[in-house]
Amino acid sequence: MRGLTGRGVLLTGGASGIGRATAVRLAQQGCRVGILDIDEAGAAATVAACPNGAWYAATDITDRAAVETAVARFEAEVAPVDLLANVAGWERFSNFLDTDIALWDRIIGINLYGPMHLHHVVLPGMVRRGFGRVVNVASDAGRVGSSGEAVYSACKGGIIAFTKTMAREMARFGITLNVVCPGPTDTPLFDEFKSATQDGAKVGAAMARAVPLKRIGQPEDYPGTIAFLLSDDAAFITGQTLSVSGGLTMS
Ligand SMILES: NC(=O)c1ccc[n+]([C@@H]2O[C@H](COP(=O)([O-])OP(=O)(O)OC[C@H]3O[C@@H](n4cnc5c(N)ncnc54)[C@H](O)[C@@H]3O)[C@@H](O)[C@H]2O)c1
Numbered sequence: 001m002r003g004l005t006g007r008g009v010l011l012t013g014g015a016s017g018i019g020r021a022t023a024v025r026l027a028q029q030g031c032r033v034g035i036l037d038i039d040e041a042g043a044a045a046t047v048a049a050c051p052n053g054a055w056y057a058a059t060d061i062t063d064r065a066a067v068e069t070a071v072a073r074f075e076a077e078v079a080p081v082d083l084l085a086n087v088a089g090w091e092r093f094s095n096f097l098d099t100d101i102a103l104w105d106r107i108i109g110i111n112l113y114g115p116m117h118l119h120h121v122v123l124p125g126m127v128r129r130g131f132g133r134v135v136n137v138a139s140d141a142g143r144v145g146s147s148g149e150a151v152y153s154a155c156k157g158g159i160i161a162f163t164k165t166m167a168r169e170m171a172r173f174g175i176t177l178n179v180v181c182p183g184p185t186d187t188p189l190f191d192e193f194k195s196a197t198q199d200g201a202k203v204g205a206a207m208a209r210a211v212p213l214k215r216i217g218q219p220e221d222y223p224g225t226i227a228f229l230l231s232d233d234a235a236f237i238t239g240q241t242l243s244v245s246g247g248l249t250m251s
Helices: 019-028 040-050 064-077 100-131 149-171 189-198 198-208 223-230
Strands: 009-011 032-037 055-056 083-087 134-136 176-184 241-244
Touching: 009 019, 009 064, 009 100, 019 032, 019 040, 019 083, 019 223, 032 040, 032 064, 040 055, 055 064, 055 134, 064 100, 083 100, 083 223, 100 134, 100 149, 100 176, 134 149, 134 223, 149 176, 149 198, 149 241, 189 198
Parallel strands: 009 032, 009 083, 032 055, 083 134, 134 176, 176 241
Antiparallel strands: none
């Protein structure tokens, strides 16, 4: 893909699942990869899997001061953030009426405030430099809803609307922003979903049957799309939401 080699890319959630697969792909494409994640061991494994390594800072994306420090360090030690991929996410499955406000705060903190902190801290530099590309990983839950995921769905739908608005505000500065929506995917997050439901294995198999392509996603199903949207081949695409979910959601 054009325009990735040598670019500084900051990626949240790179210690596991979709984020790890994406970090490795971007490193293979010649990006200078920085990972922000709370899972130090997982991040170390990702760094080891990246050709020429990667940069990592233990960072809780809900902590604004920590995000500011990590971004400043990456830009001082590695490269300006040309590309930003907000992949980190978290969920605890429960019917809405069984949830409490502490759980809402945690889900909203990670899935909505976290990406908003990253935009607020990183985008001023992109504006100054007149270039930037952002990919936000949301979820099909944010497009069509998902039982047991009311607050998470609200966050992911919020990220879709936020991205469209930011794409409008940022277009004149040469910055594009797009959303990738995974469907059910074989990662620790999906394991948590299966363990939260009675007979999780059966539910997982039923979900796979509901996907037109007859399987759930693998982490490796996403990096190509994310890398494309971060590349110059996608220079004329902004404010778009793309489901990568085996046809589960067609909109
Ligand atoms: N797996 C699925 O079925 C699925 C479906 C739709 C959308 N998604 C989305 O895809 C993205 C990646 O999820 P995944 O399935 O790879 O999950 P995962 O659990 O494998 O990875 C999530 C990563 O986010 C990190 N993280 C969590 N909270 C953090 C915080 N406060 N600060 C920094 N890092 C934090 C975790 O440590 C982990 O490395 C998420 O945004 C998720 O909502 C996943």
